[in-house]
Every structure is written in C-alpha cells, then in structure tokens.
Amino acid sequence: MFRGKFMTERMGKGLAKASILWGLLLGLVALLIALYILFLILPPPVPSLVWQYFTSLDVERARRYQMVMRFSSLLAYLAKTGLLLWLWWSGRAAALASGILRLSGQRYFLATGLFFILIWALLKGVAFPFSFYSSFIVQHLWGFSTQTLASWWVDYLKASGIDLLLSGIGTLLFFWATGRWPFSWWAVAGLILAFWMVVETFLWPVVLAPLFNRFEPLKEGPVKSMVVELSQRAGLEVKEVWVMDASRRTTKANAYFTGLGKTKRIVLYDNLLRDYSPEEVEAVVAHEMGHWKKGHIVKGLLWGIVGGFIFFILLYGILRLTAPGEIVPGQPYPPHLLVVILVFVQLISFLAQPVGNALSRRQEVEADRVALELTGNRQAMVELHVHLARRNLQEIAPHAFIEWLTYSHPAPWRRIKDALKEGEGE
Numbered sequence: 001m002f003r004g005k006f007m008t009e010r011m012g013k014g015l016a017k018a019s020i021l022w023g024l025l026l027g028l029v030a031l032l033i034a035l036y037i038l039f040l041i042l043p044p045p046v047p048s049l050v051w052q053y054f055t056s057l058d059v060e061r062a063r064r065y066q067m068v069m070r071f072s073s074l075l076a077y078l079a080k081t082g083l084l085l086w087l088w089w090s091g092r093a094a095a096l097a098s099g100i101l102r103l104s105g106q107r108y109f110l111a112t113g114l115f116f117i118l119i120w121a122l123l124k125g126v127a128f129p130f131s132f133y134s135s136f137i138v139q140h141l142w143g144f145s146t147q148t149l150a151s152w153w154v155d156y157l158k159a160s161g162i163d164l165l166l167s168g169i170g171t172l173l174f175f176w177a178t179g180r181w182p183f184s185w186w187a188v189a190g191l192i193l194a195f196w197m198v199v200e201t202f203l204w205p206v207v208l209a210p211l212f213n214r215f216e217p218l219k220e221g222p223v224k225s226m227v228v229e230l231s232q233r234a235g236l237e238v239k240e241v242w243v244m245d246a247s248r249r250t251t252k253a254n255a256y257f258t259g260l261g262k263t264k265r266i267v268l269y270d271n272l273l274r275d276y277s278p279e280e281v282e283a284v285v286a287h288e289m290g291h292w293k294k295g296h297i298v299k300g301l302l303w304g305i306v307g308g309f310i311f312f313i314l315l316y317g318i319l320r321l322t323a324p325g326e327i328v329p330g331q332p333y334p335p336h337l338l339v340v341i342l343v344f345v346q347l348i349s350f351l352a353q354p355v356g357n358a359l360s361r362r363q364e365v366e367a368d369r370v371a372l373e374l375t376g377n378r379q380a381m382v383e384l385h386v387h388l389a390r391r392n393l394q395e396i397a398p399h400a401f402i403e404w405l406t407y408s409h410p411a412p413w414r415r416i417k418d419a420l421k422e423g424e425g426e
C-alpha cells in the first residue's frame with residue numbers, strides 16, 4: 001500500500017517533468033517552423049555580388065521553385081507529426097496495439113511487427129500526396145523530370161519496400177533490446193546503430209545504389225586522364241570513378257563521393273559530363289577528391305555514431321518519464337510506445353538539423369578549398385557554382401536563417417564568394 005502510493009507520487013512527478021520536456025520540444029520546433037515560414041515569405045535583399053552572375057529572373061525562378069519544394073516537405077512533416085501526436089494523445093495508438101496483441105494471440109513480436117507495419121503504412125499514406133507532388137508533378141512542371149509515371153512508381157515501391165524491411169528489422173531489434181537490457185538498452189541500440197551505419201556506408205554503393213541506377217566505370221579519354229592527373233596531384237589512389245545514368249530520371253547534374261574502404265568511389269552523373277565544360281567537370285572531380293582527402297565520410301560516420309548515442313540516451317530518459325507505469329523491467333516495452341518514439345524522432349531530427357547541416361557545410365567549404373588548391377582554376381569553380389545553381393534552381397542567396405536550418409551545402413553565392421576570395425593572395 002505504502003509502496004504503491006510512493007510509486008504513484010514519483011510517477012506523478014516524472015509525468016509532470018515529461019510534460020514539461022515534451023512541451024519544450026514541441027515549442028522549440030513550432031518556433032523554428034514559424035521563423036522558417038516567415039523568412040521564406042520575406043526573403044532578404046540579394047547581395048550585390050549575385051548580380052554579377054545572375055539575372056533577376058534566375059533569382060526569382062529559383063525562389064519560386066524552392067518555395068514549392070520547401071512548403072511541400074514542410075507540409076509532409078507536419079502531416080506525419082500531427083498524425084503521430086493524434087494517435088498518441090487520443091489513446092488510439094494504445095487501443096490499436098492492444099487490439100493487435102489480442103488478435104495475434106498475445107504473441108508480442110508478431111504484434112509489434114504488425115503494429116509497426118500499420119503505423120508505417122499510415123505515415124506513408126499521409127505523406128504520399130506531398131511525395132508524389134514534389135517528386136513527380138513539380139519535377140515535370142519545372143522540366144526536370146525525364147521519368148514516366150510507371151518508372152516513378154517502380155522507384156517509389158522499391159524505395160518503400162527497402163525502407164519497410166530495414167526499419168521493420170530495426171524496430172523489432174529495438175523492442176527486443178528494451179526487454180533484454182531494461183536499463184542499458186540505449187547503449188546496445190547505439191552500438192547496433194553504429195554497426196549498421198558502418199555496414200550501410202560500405203554496402204551502399206555496391207548493393208543499394210545499383211538497385212536504382214546503372215553505373216559504368218569512367219571510359220578512357222580526356223576526362224579519365226584528367227582524373228588520373230588530379231588524383232596524382234592530390235596524392236590519392238583513386239581507382240574507382242563511376243558514371244551514373246542519372247539522366248533517366250532528371251536533368252539536374254551532380255556528383256558524389258561515397259563508400260568505405262574497398263567500396264570508396266567518386267560517382268559522376270552522366271548529365272554532368274554531357275552538359276558541363278571540361279573545366280567545370282574538373283572542378284567537380286577535384287571537389288569530390290577534397291572530400292576523399294579530408295576523410296569526410298569517416299568523420300561524418302563518427303559524428304553520426306555520437307549523434308546516435310545521444311539520441312538513444314535522451315529517448316531512454318524521456319520514455320521512462322513519459323510511460324513509467326507501462327515499463328516493466330525484464331519485459332520489452334509495450335508496442336504502442338512506438339508512436340511516442342516516432343514523435344520523439346520527428347522532433348529531435350528537426351532540432352538536430354542545424355547541427356548536422358553546420359558540420360556538412362564545413363566539410364563542403366573544406367572540399368571546395370582543396371579543389372581550388374588542386375586545380376588552381378578559380379574561374380572554373382565560379383562558373384561551376386553559377387551553372388549548377390542556375391540549372392538545378394538552387395536558391396542563390398537565401399535568408400541566413402534558412403541556410404542555418406536547412407542547407408547541407410553553403411548557399412551558391414557564398415561558394416562563389418569563397419572561390420573568388422581563395423585566389424586573392426595568388
């Protein structure tokens with residue numbers, strides 16, 4: 001009797017603390033979203049440097065395109081978060097989960113798996129109109145997409161299938177760990193996530209990427225010779241340069257550096273090779289070599305692993321405060337907590353964006369700097385950023401807040417300014 005009363009009081013205090021924490025998280029996200037919308041609607045005056053390279057039509061077109069894309073992804077985010085909050089606060093998540101447990105004859109892991117599939121499908125459903133609009137309709141309206149509706153569906157279903165499978169396995173592992181290690185599952189979850197991130201980075205270029213695109217090794221020719229020369233200058237053994245058939249989906253050009261150890265490689269979009277000058281392609285390759293030389297993938301992985309541990313520790317704390325009566329040591333967490341966990345994921349991933357993006361932007365600045373050292377051609381670097389911004393309709397000079405919150409690369413005008421500055425002393 002006494003013990004029961006004591007527990008209730010402690011639980012009550014925990015719950016009060018939990019409400020304050022949830023309120024704080026929700027309030028912060030709401031504040032950032034309000035500022036985000038405000039600065040999207042009221043863009044700042046464009047720096048004068050921009051007018052040396054872009055027309056007002058370039059600036060306007062990019063702003064309009066980005067406005068559509070950003071509002072679409074913001075609405076998808078709000079729809080998903082709203083759905084999860086509703087399921088949680090209305091008690092429907094708990095009711096659904098206990099219904100599924102009953103139907104599955106109280107088989108815990110089967111019920112958890114089924115409940116996960118249900119929530120996953122609901123989230124997919126509310127996000128679908130926005131996904132379809134931004135990745136198919138808008139891309140066609142703006143002349144980027146080269147894809148038929150059928151091929152879009154094939155991509156969508158393939159990506160969804162992979163997501164369902166991988167996140168389903170992750171969810172079941174997570175719930176299993178909460179029962180096996182009631183007080184230290186956060187450490188186990190952090191370790192499993194770390195292991196998976198390393199494996200995924202290693203396998204991505206050879207297993208996952210080929211499911212969506214065809215890759216061919218760069219053929220002998222002037223581009224290949226340029227790559228070999230650049231890699232010698234950089235002191236890197238770059239054996240793997242692949243060309244990806246990006247043009248079967250989009251007219252947007254790009255390139256990336258990916259993989260780990262034996263799967264490390266530079267990937268160039270075929271439309272980059274087709275539409276950009278040899279000097280611009282050289283600047284791109286040199287930039288990717290910059291990422292390679294500075295070990296950015298390994299550094300990014302380490303940051304991701306640290307972030308994963310921090311995330312799970314916070315999740316552990318907030319779940320214990322939020323659902324004290326439902327957590328029984330030695331038993332896995334009740335399946336309906338999945339919804340609470342997903343709300344937390346939504347809020348924390350939004351709030352963590354500025355950190356991740358700041359780290360990423362720093363790497364991009366570094367890679368641009370290495371590229372300039374390697375090529376010594378700042379004119380080409382400037383032309384490349386102008387060309388990419390114009391063709392891909394990147395917003396050239398967004399509000400500093402928008403850049404801080406959402407840009408994984410510095411805004412185009414900043415990269416142009418840096419390229420001009422790098423050469424000052426030469």
Ligand SMILES: [Zn+2]
Pocket residue numbers: 287291364367
């Ligand atoms: Zn980069």
